[in-house]
Structure formats: structure tokens, C-alpha cells
Amino acid sequence: MLHPDIRKRAARRLPEHGLAEAVSLAAALPGIEVIWSEVVRVSRTLAGSLFGTGRVAELGERFRADKIGLVLIDGPLTPVQQRNLEKEWKVKILDRTSLILEIFADRARTREGVLQVELAALNYQRTRLVRAWTHLERQRGGFGFVGGPGETQKENDRRAIDEQAIRLRRQLEKVVKTRELHRAARAKVPFPIVALVGYTNAGKSTLFNRVTGAEVLAEDMLFATLDPTMRSLNLPSQTGPGRKVILSDTVGFISDLPTQLVASFRATLEEVLAADLILHVRDISHPETAEQAQDVEDILQSVGVPASTPKFELWNKLDLVEPSAREALLAQAAQRAGVFAVSALTGEGVAELLSAVSAAFEAEKTEELLDLGFDQGRRHAWLHQQGVVLSEVLGESGWQLQLCWSQRQREDYFRL
Template sequence: MISTDPQDPDDLLSQRAGQRLRDTAAQPTRTYVLHPALKSANARRLPEHGLAEAVALAAALPELDIRGAEVVRLSRTSPATLIGSGKVEDLKTRFKADEIELVLVDGTVSPVQQRNLEKEWGVKLLDRTSLILEIFADRARTREGVLQVELAALSYQRTRLVRAWTHLERQRGGFGFVGGPGETQLEADRRAIDDQVIRLKRQLDKVVKTRELHRASRRKVPFPLVALVGYTNAGKSTLFNRMTGAEVLAKDMLFATLDPTMRGITLPAPDGGAGRKIIASDTVGFISDLPTQLVAAFRATLEEVLEADLILHVRDISHPETAEQAQDVAEILTSLGVKPAVPVLEVWNKLDLVDPAARAALALGATGRDRVFPVSALTGEGVPTLLDAISLVFDEAKTDQTLILPFAEGRKRAWLHQEGVVMAEVEAEDGYHLTLRWTARQEKRFRDL
């Protein structure tokens, strides 16, 4: 059970031992969600949308009973308690009246702030990273997934160790009164975590080698790899099931998919028969402020995206912040090192949730953009057109060409990068020297710019 006593040594021990904080009692844990919002911050998103996402994250854990949620607007953050003393006291009264056991703060909370708030409120507190780690730990099914989550959790917990155990400092080191103080409990905890991290990394290295062997085997087979990426709950698994006939778990829930799944697909041919065969890969969803520990731990899984011959960027086009979500995905793909030459098709999913007037506007917006495909993975609308486009990407022959582009042709250079056809680029006195790999269709469009 999640302890409500911030000084409970058993709770501290469980954190240091890398055990997940999980409520095993029959009754769900009464939970309250807070979304801190700095008034001076130039955030891309509305605080209300951030709060809604935080509540959806909390709802992904069935053992949490969400009793309330609110945006806490801050003029500045308090180093000791994150939020002001008046708000801390107000929330304390509310939490006591509602018998709240767990508070989720949708943001970064320092170890000192966490300790002070837990002591003041008499509850357990988790920040955004802790919550996402909890969800990942709850969902991981394969051995690789479990190892990755455990590694991410230990890496995170190591940064949360605070000097709360000074009374457990060990006996003086050395002999007599000459030696200095011995190893503190804090140092012992760090050493234990470091040892466990090394052990997990060794086990994951074996997984990486096995996965690389699988990739090497796939390279020998002339089947292109198509990776589905996108924000969490964008409908990737539903689209994956629709395309492949698989039965991957697909729920209206954040992070329903953690473990990657691959299936073969035979694309339709223009004459209605069987066409090219490809391999589709369903991947873990991205999210804003994705913990760096998770990105590092799941890199072996996400490397499937780096190996892809084509990326389908699945967007929930019905979401009010779909553009912001798309930007988050693009930033994560860039941080992973996705090659600019890999073509990307945008899949505007969940058309079934868009009202008719907005749907007409979406169709108009997609017109003339040969890399945008409005679909409904749930009903199948638009999916045949998408499959035809995927087939066309691999059917078109590509040629290598060197091009010198004057510095004044910035718009054309931007278009080439957007199309992902630039293999190399060097700046010289007479302009940009570009090495391109493109199709005849792309070359024609470029000449028409």
C-alpha cells in the first residue's frame, strides 16, 4: 500500500531498493491531480489541456481513484514547496477533508520539495516522471520491457536520494580515533543502485545484440520496414491492427502499448491483386516532457524507428492540441537521430471524432499535400488510400544527384529538407552543394517551385 507517512522508513527503503510504489489494497488510492502553471512561462499549451492530459495519465492506473484536479497558477516557484505557503495550507485542508492519500504533480518536483510537501500534507506525492514510470511498470509485458522500465526507475531514483538518513551514518572508519566517518547510508544506497544499474545494462546489452541480429536478418530479406510513431493515444495500435489484421491491445488510454510488435503486410497492387510485402512496426507512444531516463532506457526499442525505410507519423487530428503534439513527436524523433532522408507520411487519424464541418476543412487542408492522409483507423475510412501511398513510396525508383543551390534559394532548400531527400550538404562560396536521393516525381515538383 502507498504509505501516507512521509517519514515511514519502510517506504523509504522500498524506494531505494527500486521497488514500485503500488497500492495492493482492495480499495483504490484516493488521488488528487495538480498541474502547476507559471504565469510568466511561454508554454505552447494551455494549462487546462495539460491538466486534462495529467488526469488521463492518472486514469491509466486502475488502482487510482481520482477525487479532484486543478491548475495551480504560480507567479514564481518556491524552492522549498514549489507552490506558495497559502496555497499549501489551502490544499492541506482540502486533502484532509477528502481523505486524499496520493497527490500527483504534473511537473518536476525536487527531492526537497517532495519531502516538504509530503510532510506538510501527510500524503504520498509523485511527480510527472514518477507517474509515467509507474504506468510503464504496470504495462511492460516482455522481459525487455521490464528491464527497460526497471533501469529507468533506478536511474531516476538515484537522483532523488536525499540526506534523510544522517542518523544512520556508520561507525567511524579506520582504527581508533584517526579514521574519518565511515560510509553513510546515502552512499551505500547510491552504490547499491549503481551496482543494480550495471547489472541491468549488461542484461539489456544482450537484448540489444539479439535485436541487432534480428535486424541483420531482416536486412537480408527484401521487405521494407514501416514504423508507426506518434503521440500516445493517437491511435497507432488501432491503425496497426487495421493494416495488419493483428490483435495488438488498442484502448483509449495513454501508453496502452509499450512493447514493440511487428507484422508482415501484403500491400494491394494497382490491378487489385497482391502487391509488395512490407513489415510494419508498432512502437511506444511519445509524450511531452518524456523523462530522459525513459528515452535512454527504451532506446533499444526506439532504434526500430531508426532502421525504418518509411515512418508513419500518426496524429490524433481530433485533439485540440494536435499541432503541439506533432511538434513534440518531431523533437523526439530528431533527438533519436532519425535520418532526414527517411520519408515521413502524416496520418491524420480519428476522423470519426471530427464533426462534418471540421472534416471538410481537414480535407481541404490535406488537398495538394501528397504526404498527408486523413483516416479513421476505427472505421477504416481512408486506410486503403494510405496503403496505396505506402506502396507508391516503395515502388518509385530513386536516383542520386548532386545539386548546387544559390544561397538566395532558401525556400527550395527548405523544401528539399522537408521532403527528406538531402543525403549530405556542404556550404561553399557559390552556394549549397547538396547530395540528393529523390524520385522523378520529387524532382519534377522541385523544378516547378
């Protein structure tokens, strides 16, 4: 595993931590054993080989001495760089995007997950066709008698990939429509959606299992969860039966997440877009927890999560924090609104978190009287679908509705 430390590129995190994360990524893929890993300082990137000539020769000797069969480079490689390095080193090379795609392909279980990974892989593959077929000459069209220049192999491959991508998108559209039907069915019996988001291996699935009793795969491994899982959850309440919500466990994020994956997994992330409350789970014991949190916020913003969506921040893995720093963290979390220090593994702080989630939904409801004309049938139907109508009086020109709704529902209504 090689982690290029490019001096001219502004980096959010230390290269040593980036290398450790890359090794963990490799460990998440069965059949790969990382013999050794190293941060490679790069003062100037070369278009043809990324690394300098001397460094390429030095690394090649080490690969041959250790009989290395696969080299993982924790960063983006151009097709030309990959081809030249494979030719020089006589080994198979995967860059960061390829490695993440391999992990996703190995982990996807649902039909939707498999389709999304295949589409992401095709989109990535299409970019690798650039200058990847320079050894193939342009073929002549027709029968070779009077035909002009035909298509290159690159163009043939690109068209085949595009056709396959269209087929996958059509299949994914059917899955999305099914998900929309399920969402519409939930809207008729409107339970708020609470979405767990966070950096990969932050402990989302462990927390999900603890509060719902589910048995979602939860391991100390990057990308243990790929396919979204939803369960109903009865929140605690001091005034009577607790409110029921839908809790959604989502795929973990990671720094430099390939754009192909963000686009392909947009259907999965729709549950986050529609969430009434987002729980951002952070591994507070990680040395770069702040950088990871910023990566998550950047991705949420890039997929279009509304800034108005309420959000709680969970400082998870409190059980791994050193005792000397633990009390300071607890005091800091107590002073910040919407921040909760928890341990999904031991259950510490989880009860307080659930009480706060319940209180958030109970506190945000307000009653309002609304007059609606008969020409507003779409809005009238939407209000009933949301379950916010307490009473309704039919008048000569329309309806008079007594509503009990959240601020977000009110904003959504006026955007209709």
C-alpha cells in the same frame, strides 16, 4: 491531481489541457481514482515547497477534509520539495515522472520492456538521493577505533543503484544483440521497415491492427502500447504481387517525456531509427494536435532519427471530427504532399494510405551500374545483404554490379 501553472515558464499548451492529460495519465494506472483535479497558479516557485506557504496550507486542509491518500503533481518535483510537501500534507506524492514510470512498470510485458522500465526507474531514483538522507549522520569506517569517516547512507545507496544499473544494462545489451540478429536476418531477405510513431493515444495500435489483422491491445488509454510489435504486411499493387513490408508499432510519445525513459527505451526506438518510412499518426480531433505533433518531432530528433528518412503524416480519428470541420480537413490534407486523413476505427482513407506507401517504395528505386574493386569486400557483402544486386560480372580487378536501390540505400552505401 495538481497541475502547476508556472507563469515564468514558457508553455506550449494551455494548462487546462495539460491537466486533462495528467488526469488521463492517472486513469491509465489501475487502483487510482482521481477525486478532484485543479490547475494551481504559481507566480513564483519556492525551492523548498514549490507552492507558496498559504497555498500549501489551503491544499493541506482540502486533502485532510477529503481524506486524500495520494497527491499527483503534473510536473517535476525536487527531492526537497517532495519531502517537505509529504511532511506537511501527510500524504504520498508522485510527480509526473514517477507517475509515468509507474504506468510503464504496470504495462511492460516483454523481458526487454521490464528491463528498460527498471533501468529508467533506477536512473530516476539515483537523482532522488540528493539531499534525501539528511537525517543520517556520516558513519565511521573500519571498526570505529582508528578508522576515518566512512560513507554516508546516500553514498551506499548510490553505489547499490549503480551496481544494479550495470547489471540491467548488461542484460539489456543481450536483448539488443538478439534484436540486431533478427534485424540482420531480415536484411538478408530485405523487407522495408515502416514504423508507426505518434503521441500516446493517437490510434497507432488501432491502425496497426486494422492493416495487419493483429490483436495488439488498443484502448482509449494513454500508453496502451509499451512493447514494440512487428508484423509483415503485403501492400497493394496494380502491377502484380504487392510488396511485403515489416510494420512496426512503437511506444507512444508524450510531452515532457522523462529523459530516463528516452534513454532506456532507445533500444526499442532503434526500429524507428532503421525505418525506411515513418508514419506519424496524429489525433487530428485533439484540441492540441499541433502541439502534440511538435512534441513527437522533438523526440524523434532527440533520439537521432535521420532527417532524410521519408515520412507520411496521418491525420487519424477523422470519425471524431465535427462535420463542419471535416470537409475543410479533408481538403487541406488533399493539398499537402505526404498527408493523409484517415480513421483507423472505421477504415476510412486506409486503402488510399496503403496505396501511397506501396507507390513510395516502387517509385524510389533506381537502377545504377557500379564498379567495385576486390579490396571493397565489405561493401560488396553489404550490397548483397540489402538485396539490391540485379546482376554481377566478375572482372580482373573487381566486380561490375547492376543495382536497383533506393536513394536512402545509396546514401547508406557511400557512408560505409
